[in-house]
Amino acid sequence: MKKILVTGGAGFIGSHLCMRLLAEGNEVICLDNYFTGSKQNILELLENPYFELVRHDITEPYYAEVDEIYNLACPASPVHYQYNPIKTIKTSVMGAINMLGLAKRVKAKILQASTSEVYGDPAVHPQPEIYWGNVNPIGPRSCYDEGKRCAETLFMDYHTQNGVAIKIARIFNTYGPHMNVNDGRVVSNFIVQALQGKDLTIFGDGSQTRSFQYVADLVDGLLALMQTDASVTGPVNLGNPDEVTMLELAKTIIDLTGSSSKLVFQSLPEDDPKQRQPDIQLATQLIPLWRPHTALQQGLEQTINYFEQQLVYTN
Numbered sequence: 186m187k188k189i190l191v192t193g194g195a196g197f198i199g200s201h202l203c204m205r206l207l208a209e210g211n212e213v214i215c216l217d218n219y220f221t222g223s224k225q226n227i228l229e230l231l232e233n234p235y236f237e238l239v240r241h242d243i244t245e246p247y248y249a250e251v252d253e254i255y256n257l258a259c260p261a262s263p264v265h266y267q268y269n270p271i272k273t274i275k276t277s278v279m280g281a282i283n284m285l286g287l288a289k290r291v292k293a294k295i296l297q298a299s300t301s302e303v304y305g306d307p308a309v310h311p312q313p314e315i316y317w318g319n320v321n322p323i324g325p326r327s328c329y330d331e332g333k334r335c336a337e338t339l340f341m342d343y344h345t346q347n348g349v350a351i352k353i354a355r356i357f358n359t360y361g362p363h364m365n366v367n368d369g370r371v372v373s374n375f376i377v378q379a380l381q382g383k384d385l386t387i388f389g390d391g392s393q394t395r396s397f398q399y400v401a402d403l404v405d406g407l408l409a410l411m412q413t414d415a416s417v418t419g420p421v422n423l424g425n426p427d428e429v430t431m432l433e434l435a436k437t438i439i440d441l442t443g444s445s446s447k448l449v450f451q452s453l454p455e456d457d458p459k460q461r462q463p464d465i466q467l468a469t470q471l472i473p474l475w476r477p478h479t480a481l482q483q484g485l486e487q488t489i490n491y492f493e494q495q496l497v498y499t500n
């Protein structure tokens with residue numbers, strides 16, 4: 186039985202990861218400061234004797250004896266990471282240093298939840314790992330983008346200088362159950378708006394694109410990447426290459442919910458990337474059994490079911 190630390194384990198992706206790791210017979214320590222995560226996401230795990238919940242902020246040192254670390258702690262929605270940008274970059278950078286220091290001390294393998302945001306507003310499309318990106322270092326998104334870029338640097342340097350076993354996953358837009366009703370990202374915004382009969386808020390003209398990955402597919406990828414040969418450090422893109430415009434996404438969600446909501450156009454946030462699609466050739470070579478299996482419509486149906494229950498629960 187492995188002892189595994191998941192930072193940000195009470196968040197959207199972290200809660201799914203904790204669940205899978207427990208189901209596969211591991212012992213899990215879930216560490217979270219509850220900035221965007223909640224106990225609600227992990228309520229059903231609290232009874233499990235192999236699950237331990239710790240309130241802790243990863244900008245502070247943390248001591249435990251573990252075999253593997255998944256470092257997910259960091260707000261991921263632009264609304265939340267821009268709320269306190271200094272705290273966001275501290276979480277990425279100081280959090281990475283502390284978790285790498287821990288991994289070094291106990292000789293644990295450590296995986297970093299990096300992001301497609303390291304590519305910024307990409308001039309290369311789709312984005313392969315060898316592309317260095319196009320990031321504004323002083324814009325409203327930079328606390329997140331540059332924080333994650335610096336974390337990647339720290340991971341590589343702890344690996345080369347101290348021999349820490351690392352894996353860097355560059356995660357592309359992921360959605361699914363356990364997103365917060367107030368998360369602020371596009372999939373949850375559109376679904377909640379559609380279910381409540383409110384106008385769907387399209388930022389800009391809606392021609393910008395994203396490629397959405399269902400959370401179960403991502404979790405499969407993260408688990409498989411962690412188990413790759415020690416020579417595999419990444420960065421490795423994990424995403425679903427099926428690319429859509431925000432207008433197409435809005436229309437699909439209106440169709441699937443049967444909502445009478447209309448579209449309303451609002452200004453495009455500064456530095457909002459115009460296009461994004463993962464090149465997943467490297468991932469499919471390194472983890473040959475992994476593929477994003479869930480089609481957008483299928484994943485959206487699951488997510489809509491979840492939000493329907495959440496909205497009843499919170500009303």
Ligand code: NAD
Nearest residue numbers: 193196197198218219220221222242243258259356358359
């Ligand atoms: P989320 O906001 O739901 O989860 C983040 C979790 O980290 C929350 O539970 C939050 O309370 C916790 N947290 C934040 N700051 C912390 C701190 N200083 N100390 C301890 N805990 C802290 O977001 P998510 O979508 O689940 O994202 C998880 C990770 O995956 C993040 O690192 C994010 O950058 C990365 N990621 C997510 C996506 C995506 O599309 N969902 C894409 C790329 C990368």
Ligand code: UDP
Nearest residue numbers: 245246247248249282283284285286287290
């Ligand atoms: N650290 C931690 N838990 C540990 C070991 C280290 O949180 O089990 C933190 C420690 O506080 C330090 C950071 O990780 O600030 C980096 O550790 P490292 O050993 O690389 O550096 P140093 O302690 O020499 O600054």
Ligand code: UDP
Nearest residue numbers: 263369370371372374386387388393431457
């Ligand atoms: N977006 C939108 N309406 C919303 C929220 C977001 O049109 O209510 C747009 C946003 O401008 C961006 C895309 O949807 O172009 C994805 O935004 P999100 O915040 O989900 O993720 P990110 O920009 O970090 O990829």
